[in-house]
Amino acid sequence: MTTMTLAGALNDGLRRSLARDEKVVLLGEDIGKLGGVFRITDKLQEEYGPRRVIDTPLAEAGIIGTAVGLAIRGYRPVCEIQFDGFIYPGFDQIVAQVAKLHYRTQGTVKMPITIRVPFGGGIGAVEHHSESPEAYFAHTAGLRVVSCSNPQDAHSMIQQAIASDDPVLFFEPKRRYWQKGEVDTELDANAIPLGQARVLKSGSDVTLVAYGPLVRTALDVAAAAADDGVAVEVVDLRSLSPVDFATVEASVRKTGRLVITHEAAQSGGMGAEIAAAITERCFDWLEAAPARVTGFDTPYPPASLEEAFLPDLDRILDAVDRVLGRRNSLTGWKATA
Amino acid sequence: MTTMTLAGALNDGLRRSLARDEKVVLLGEDIGKLGGVFRITDKLQEEYGPRRVIDTPLAEAGIIGTAVGLAIRGYRPVCEIQFDGFIYPGFDQIVAQVAKLHYRTQGTVKMPITIRVPFGGGIGAVEHHSESPEAYFAHTAGLRVVSCSNPQDAHSMIQQAIASDDPVLFFEPKRRYWQKGEVDTELDANAIPLGQARVLKSGSDVTLVAYGPLVRTALDVAAAAADDGVAVEVVDLRSLSPVDFATVEASVRKTGRLVITHEAAQSGGMGAEIAAAITERCFDWLEAAPARVTGFDTPYPPASLEEAFLPDLDRILDAVDRVLGRRNSLTGWKATA
Amino acid sequence: MSTTHEGTRTHEAHEDITALLKLEDVVQLISPTGERQSSPGFDSWVDDVTTEQLADLYEDMVVVRRIDTEATALQRQGELGLWPPLLGQEAAQIGSARALRSDDFVFSSYRENGVAYCRGVNFTDLMRVWRGTAASGWNPYEVGMATPAVIIGAQTLHATGYALGCQFDGSDSVAIAYFGDGATSQGDVNEAMVFAASFQAPVVFFCQNNQWAISEPVGLQSKRHLSDRAPGFGIPSMRVDGNDVLAVMAATRIALDRARTGGGPTFIEAVTYRMGPHTTSDDPTRYRSASELDEWRAKDPITRLAALLESRGVFPDELGSRVNSKADAVARDMRAGCLSIAKPNPLSVFENVFAEPHSGLERQKSQYAAYLASFDSDPDASTQGDRS
Amino acid sequence: MSTTHEGTRTHEAHEDITALLKLEDVVQLISPTGERQSSPGFDSWVDDVTTEQLADLYEDMVVVRRIDTEATALQRQGELGLWPPLLGQEAAQIGSARALRSDDFVFSSYRENGVAYCRGVNFTDLMRVWRGTAASGWNPYEVGMATPAVIIGAQTLHATGYALGCQFDGSDSVAIAYFGDGATSQGDVNEAMVFAASFQAPVVFFCQNNQWAISEPVGLQSKRHLSDRAPGFGIPSMRVDGNDVLAVMAATRIALDRARTGGGPTFIEAVTYRMGPHTTSDDPTRYRSASELDEWRAKDPITRLAALLESRGVFPDELGSRVNSKADAVARDMRAGCLSIAKPNPLSVFENVFAEPHSGLERQKSQYAAYLASFDSDPDASTQGDRS
């Protein structure tokens, strides 16, 4: 076991992938000498050379489209998108090419491309640097979408994503880059499969589903609720496509209550899909409607308003109260169905 | 009252908008002499000249980005995207600019841009010509998203969209372009507000929500179900952002059962949002979990498989049976909660 | 099928293409009336092409035109959903494709059926997409050609990335991207030039300027020759008569040689004309004049090669009947193949979305299977019963 | 603040910029040591600039450098979240912005604070975005400048569309797009050139080639001069010493005049250097050498203008103290303004998403208001209570 930051764990995971398979190449803006604006690729160009760790011209469609060609040639490209808000110029190549080429070619051409995206808010950044675009990709057939929440998962999941023969959108919780944790660097071979969720804390009263940056907040919620006598079960979703509904379903059949939280806008966000699917699967077990605690349906606001925008301990606790039929800001006192 | 095809109604609505406001300009590929590949802009360049109806170079980001500049200068651009699958190269300009400029400029700059998109399948087309990308835009704060389902709405809604000071994604059900209907061309001033849904057929047993191309299918379902003694209430959503939840809520409080249908992929589609929001609002009224009948989570398939992909009468009836607790393919016989 | 003519020699003059081009606006080696023109710097690249090989090229062009005619007929008869004719562009496609090696890799748009033919794509496979029975017709690795890209320009980046891979591998294989005049306006195509120049990728950008992007004339896309664009990106370019199979072949060989020998990307503008509609759904009379078509008919790529062959003493009748019977046979095979393509099984809609299992999709598949099965088990379960 | 120098004369020689440029690689009117150089074709465009006006330009440059220094300090002190310094690019920004008319319209990136200053943007407003209190600082229509675009290159299309609107209106206003060397790789910038050329839009593409895009040297984006790109799109271009305020002004006036008189778009590459970090978050020592910085220090835009003014007999001390006290005053105002910016109300997060009411958002707003109110009505409702 080694103590690592989440950023350091990603760096080490990338290094191992580069070492393991010479077809792995990293592409992105400023990932070479600079090591990326978040230093996730720190020293990798020095170690593996400019042929394996490639600074590209400043164009996201170019990065993704070039990666597609490399993949057709048998490479395993790992693209870095510098910030969440800069993925959109590459959207067409992702949605119309990366996602569809395996289908289009009837399985003859594989697209083992990993697209790394530092995402989410909470770092006081300027516009386009705090977005949560994951739902766009989870709605896109042909893509796998994952998000890690801690150093151990960061370390394993980045290697699993790169090893996958399918394209993976890999969302990194940027405000947790400096969060430290124990990492068993040898665990990777036996790590949890990429598409699987994980129950981080068990509890019998309410299921709380989170991913990426809000997993830590969710654990804080569970601790605060415990003080209040409420046992919250925290599920770290890890994978957004596919969603591991079996794990969520098992939890909700136990608790009867579901709260989902994410930073992305509420309308059409992951919370909608999870609430809808779990209602389909667990209707007879639900004691209350699943509640969503999310970013608002607004652009990500200026830094001094992000505190208002981002789901936090209090807002999530308010929703926990709501599904429990306790006094809350939305319904006041109300018994559950 | 005049009998018009849906395509003809759009053409007439565009003509009226051009006549009413000289700041209205149409931009797109092949919209001039050709009148667009679906002839929606037929003869408009002849009538209004190449300064008002503009054939642009072949580049969607260019079309949208140029429209943004024109809007800043005080114009009211109407962009045609030739087919649904070609909107993605313009995605960045839509999501990062069109959607956010009013917010970014604190309301000083308006974005009265209409983006017309022929969408959906059922016409036996090749790849990228049958997609349903509406959920991407409904998840994007700052955009209004609508879809018309009949000639009358096409006529009114296109004019309302153009007159709106907000950007509107206008989804046209391409397989219904040739559907005919009565149009009161003078109704427009008193037409239903753009953000409002419409109950097309009332019924007390099941609420069936649809929009765009599947509204007609939904009406067929209601007719077929009526033969079977089931009264289906059909809601034409019309607006996807905002969703007129008040209308859907009122219906579901009456029927206690909800089926939603769309052609887009199920995961993260509009159906997820509607199911989740209605469950939140009507939990105590629901007799069964809302059911979704949608396209699969696959790329849109080759033409000879679209029959399998597209929700149709039988698949929707199967879901109606499901929410009624009648025998169906998914659960067999099962009483509702 | 003809022999592949591979231009393998290196050539001292190829370094300064731009200087070469100062001499002439459009490189032409065969005039519209079939005379062999001399063009310094280009001639030597096709010196080795024998009259027999020219006859093979002639055969290719006639055959792909016949494929095109047959496919158009099949579409009119309702057997294909759509077809994008290449009529008029035979020399551009055959001249370039026959310059390739089998280990080169083609990234094309939808209209390059002539190129696909040269790569050895089976006629029936060529039809699958347009018949709507499959997302694509062939295995790209078997023929060295990606399945067509419909999103305009997207494939130019793929070609660039693939070429970069060839460079990494130390291979001298080359990627070639085919695209149209309209495509040059897309961001992707310009980004492809940026990336290719930056990495000196061994890629050939082959632009068939057929004067039209559906209803839009090339003048709407650019006020300058399209070949003028690339040099500003640091990519040398050539402008050749795209209806002249020899000129096209010479230019392609020059570009391939540059790429193979570390010279990086090259841009070729093949000036040609789309003599048919954009696709079988299009009505070109809405936007262009009959006289324009007549003008280009006089520059037909096949007639001029026939004239040249005739002047070389190749009996046109003999050649003509050999070629026509080949074309007839291909058309017959193609029609039979097309009609034999089976409609896929409904459940195949779920196949190949992913390379590895995806729990969400598997659930949808099994639910749909159960749904389909419900018609078998109980015909009354369907109101329509049209599936049972 | 200085007077705006407007280049309103038409000029016979401007038609053939490319021919002009054959003469010199980079246009320079003031040498790094402050000598006035002659440059045929450019001189006459700044003949009218008096020594007094040169002194005004000097003042502008010193003031914006001071603004930059002060903002950097404010960031270091935690008063701003981020700041993108323009250090070294003063001549490029002031020389071009002072050539504009007030009815022209600027579309810029994040680094054009010198341009904003010239447009009359209030110092405090300049800081709002970087202090994180507002999505933007000013009303674009009041100063003729859009709020900065952070998505690289996006604004070049906006400028093109705006320019098209000017053309439609029959106005002779011009749109100018500012962007960096890195931006030239983006599809949007290339599409903007396509559209601008196709419509002959009255737009000026003003590229500040400051040699770096964060850690990437310009050579990674292009193997050729950036100014070589535009002609292939049918857009004439100029390459000027971006550290020479007069050369920049002359080039901008030529471009503006072309645009106003129906000549269409022009591309200007201003060759300059980003002497500071990319932003206050950046550490340039990771990717570039100290010697490179030294080299460019010798070409400082402000020193050379001071030397020229000195040679013209403008007492540097007197001018120096006038300019410094102005700069001090601006910096003081700015600091005070910055510190006075109030934190916005939480509920303002919902404002201005739409111009017209949106039922979904209104519901979220009222629910959030109720949530906030719940802390007031009952402090115990919150476990944390940190909002009450």
Ligand SMILES: Cc1ncc(C[n+]2csc(CCOP(=O)(O)OP(=O)(O)O)c2C)c(N)n1
């Ligand atoms: C991104 C995108 N936008 C629009 C279209 C629709 N479209 C199909 S072909 C075509 C014209 C292409 O013209 P060109 O590049 O000259 O090729 P050609 O058809 O002449 O071979 C257009 C606009 C598309 N396929 N992709």
Ligand SMILES: Cc1ncc(C[n+]2csc(CCOP(=O)(O)OP(=O)(O)O)c2C)c(N)n1
């Ligand atoms: C679409 C997009 N991709 C990436 C970024 C991140 N980014 C911000 S500034 C920058 C470098 C820009 O370089 P250049 O265009 O030369 O302008 P400069 O900063 O030198 O003024 C990058 C990559 C961005 N803002 N937008």
Ligand SMILES: [Mg+2]
């Ligand atoms: Mg064309």
Ligand SMILES: [Mg+2]
């Ligand atoms: Mg730069």
